[in-house]
Amino acid sequence: MNPFQSGIEPEGAGPLASAGDSGPRHIEKGSISTQDELDYLAARLVDGKLTGTPVEQAVDLGRIEKAVREILIAVGEDPDRDGLQRTPARVARAYAELFAGLRVDPATVLTTSFEADHEELVLVRDIEVQSMCEHHLLPFKGVAHIGYIPGTDGRITGLSKLARLVEVFARRPQVQERLTSQIADLLMKQLGARGAIVVLECEHLCMEMRGIRKVGARTVTSAVRGGFQTDGKVRAEAMALINAR
Numbered sequence: 001m002n003p004f005q006s007g008i009e010p011e012g013a014g015p016l017a018s019a020g021d022s023g024p025r026h027i028e029k030g031s032i033s034t035q036d037e038l039d040y041l042a043a044r045l046v047d048g049k050l051t052g053t054p055v056e057q058a059v060d061l062g063r064i065e066k067a068v069r070e071i072l073i074a075v076g077e078d079p080d081r082d083g084l085q086r087t088p089a090r091v092a093r094a095y096a097e098l099f100a101g102l103r104v105d106p107a108t109v110l111t112t113s114f115e116a117d118h119e120e121l122v123l124v125r126d127i128e129v130q131s132m133c134e135h136h137l138l139p140f141k142g143v144a145h146i147g148y149i150p151g152t153d154g155r156i157t158g159l160s161k162l163a164r165l166v167e168v169f170a171r172r173p174q175v176q177e178r179l180t181s182q183i184a185d186l187l188m189k190q191l192g193a194r195g196a197i198v199v200l201e202c203e204h205l206c207m208e209m210r211g212i213r214k215v216g217a218r219t220v221t222s223a224v225r226g227g228f229q230t231d232g233k234v235r236a237e238a239m240a241l242i243n244a245r
């Protein structure tokens, strides 16, 4: 069991803790009730401190490890052979990282905005996207193009924040369509934008490595909001810029 569930939460690491805030944490003495919890803590205690990043601490690593060990047995492998002994722990840490977006509040991302007196299109093209399809837990990856028209106050956000927004929503079990819409909706809501356009082009490994096995097929999804939805000319201008190479 994860210490967050048993009330022995490491100080400073809440459920929305930032992934960059790493290092060992001191554990307050509390009631540890089950053998599972004891096992979990014993595996992560070094000199009385809980190891791992806050994101790792917030995920039930022990549970993932047990599940991965079961999967290895189920596919006919020996989880105790030399090369696989540490695999369940590695996979658990990898999943903590791949799904870290579940523990970040998207509303905390677009924190910075600047006075710029710019009321027209801002577009960032070719932002790398890496996510996990929620149907097969296999990766999909590609690029995102994100544009918005600032609100009437002319305030803009930092360009890196658009890429951070992609990260927060991509690091979850996802479908490409929802990922696209979530980015557009948050830009409208949080930034007070008058319009948002988001286009994603991705390749899904679940279509390449298994099933239909079509390598190189790219899925394009778009979400348009506000001015991009109501004004075809504005939308066409943004699409032309997105497609310009």
Ligand SMILES: Nc1nc2c(ncn2[C@@H]2O[C@H](COP(=O)(O)OP(=O)(O)OP(=O)(O)O)[C@@H](O)[C@H]2O)c(=O)[nH]1
Pocket: 133, 134, 135, 174, 175, 176, 177, 204, 206, 207, 211, 212
């Ligand atoms: N719409 C959408 N579908 C996705 C995405 N990622 C994966 N899929 C699809 O999800 C579908 C799941 O279909 P199912 O029939 O339930 O599962 P399946 O038997 O594994 O399907 P196949 O991949 O066709 O073998 C598949 O068609 C996948 O290609 C995504 O981001 N958006």
Ligand SMILES: [Zn+2]
Pocket: 133, 134, 135, 136, 137, 138, 204, 206, 207
């Ligand atoms: Zn899939």
